[in-house]
Amino acid sequence: MTLKILVRSEKKKKQLQMEKRGVIDTWIDKHRSIYTAATRHAFVVSIRDGSVDLSSFRTWLGQDYLFVRGFVPFVASVLIRAGKESGESSDMEVVLGGMASLNGEIEWFKTEASKWDVDFSTVVPQKANQEYLRFLEALMSNEVKYSVMMTAFWATEAVYQESFAHCLEDGNKTPVELTGACHRWGNDGFKQYCSSVKSIAERCLENASGEALAEAEDVLVRVLEYEVAFWEMSRGGD
Numbered sequence: 001m002t003l004k005i006l007v008r009s010e011k012k013k014k015q016l017q018m019e020k021r022g023v024i025d026t027w028i029d030k031h032r033s034i035y036t037a038a039t040r041h042a043f044v045v046s047i048r049d050g051s052v053d054l055s056s057f058r059t060w061l062g063q064d065y066l067f068v069r070g071f072v073p074f075v076a077s078v079l080i081r082a083g084k085e086s087g088e089s090s091d092m093e094v095v096l097g098g099m100a101s102l103n104g105e106i107e108w109f110k111t112e113a114s115k116w117d118v119d120f121s122t123v124v125p126q127k128a129n130q131e132y133l134r135f136l137e138a139l140m141s142n143e144v145k146y147s148v149m150m151t152a153f154w155a156t157e158a159v160y161q162e163s164f165a166h167c168l169e170d171g172n173k174t175p176v177e178l179t180g181a182c183h184r185w186g187n188d189g190f191k192q193y194c195s196s197v198k199s200i201a202e203r204c205l206e207n208a209s210g211e212a213l214a215e216a217e218d219v220l221v222r223v224l225e226y227e228v229a230f231w232e233m234s235r236g237g238d
């Protein structure tokens with residue numbers, strides 16, 4: 001093979017690999033700084049290095065409990081759309097798996113609350129929490145395309161997966177009392193589930209119109225911004 005042909009075939013190979021990467025990875029690359037801000041926030045890094053302050057953790061716990069209660073109806077609406085729009089594919093089973101794990105999650109939050117002496121009945125949702133939930137509520141409308149909904153759903157789950165998995169990676173000094181939270185979202189099963197949700201979103205986006213693609217990219221960035229603002233609440237303490 002001449003050099004020219006060799007170079008050309010390497011380029012072609014790269015192109016094919018790029019195509020396989022999917023549009024979500026392209027968007028993550030494009031919006032890398034906000035993605036990193038959401039998945040490597042100071043609060044998460046402080047869990048990993050053991051410097052986390054407990055009033056921050058308690059604030060996060062109370063706010064996230066309220067968030068998860070608001071997240072359930074969003075996931076339920078994704079489930080309904082999955083049943084209507086995904087035909088014979090296994091979207092419904094994947095989303096149902098996510099719903100099932102939220103059931104255990106709510107119980108886990110209650111156990112943690114008594115452990116950390118947090119009284120959920122007195123926790124008031126902060127502005128960032130309310131705004132995030134209002135945004136998800138708007139995505140439950142039938143006007144919102146399935147591909148756009150699925151992209152938002154993936155982004156929300158993926159931020160927690162990436163963040164808490166980081167707290168369990170080699171070299172962590174995560175305090176043992178906080179490893180429960182980290183395992184909840186950082187375990188391999190949750191990673192696999194996020195990857196299944198991502199594949200569903202990618203499949204939908206492959207057939208999406210230019211308009212739907214633009215909306216999905218926008219929704220992805222907005223989820224990342226809401227996640228950053230959510231982590232920021234923990235700074236305020238109680």
Ligand SMILES: Cc1ncc(CNC=O)c(N)n1
Nearest residue numbers: 064067068071156157160230
């Ligand atoms: C703010 C926020 N984002 C994502 C998740 C993870 N999904 C369900 O638990 C969460 N718990 N909280």
